Amino acid sequence: MLEADNLACLKGDRLLFRGLALRLAAGELLRIAGPNGVGKTSLLRLVSGLALAEAGEVRWKGTAIGRDREAFHRDLLYLGHAPALNDMLTPLENLQFAVAAAGDDADAETCMQALVRIGLANQLDLPARVLSQGQRRRVGLARLFLSGRRPLWVLDEPFTALDVGAVEDLAGTLSDHCTSGGMVMLTTHQDAPFAVPPKVLDVGAFAC
Known part of the structure; x- marks a missing residue:
């Protein structure tokens, strides 16, 4: 279980939110909501251990x-x-490179299959500098097909720049991860066809 209690986030000299609490258990999908600038991305970074909270604590498995x-x-x-x-x-x-750096096991063929599935079959051999923003986004998202053994997925706007078909496939992947006992925490401004009904946490309710 992922838990956070009494979290406060300071960005520069501005306190974004305080008193925030959350619980995410196996099989659950949590959508982080709120207006732009309220601290949704900052919350994901706190929960992922990439930034330090001004107050409060994040716990994983207690x-x-x-x-x-x-x-x-x-x-x-x-x-x-x-x-x-x-x-x-x-x-x-x-x-x-990303898979190897993360310590996940996936050979070249498996990585290629993941890229084909995410819609990059025609861009496999192109340098990344010529890819569109949506295509660049898909390269990172392909990691989701290779990281099933990692129970906690934290994703910032994963549906950005994806077409309808890719949104449906990605929503299915996230739902399948939860169904198999994983957990997903994400921000998104888009409606997606999740098979697992998401919980919603409105960061705006804790804004300062």
């Missing part, structure tokens, strides 16, 4: 994430809003 950060990150897949790609490498090379 233990504060700072006490065993390596174990927590072995269970976590975090995909931010901006794709982290090397413009000189192809989508396949970028995905292979």
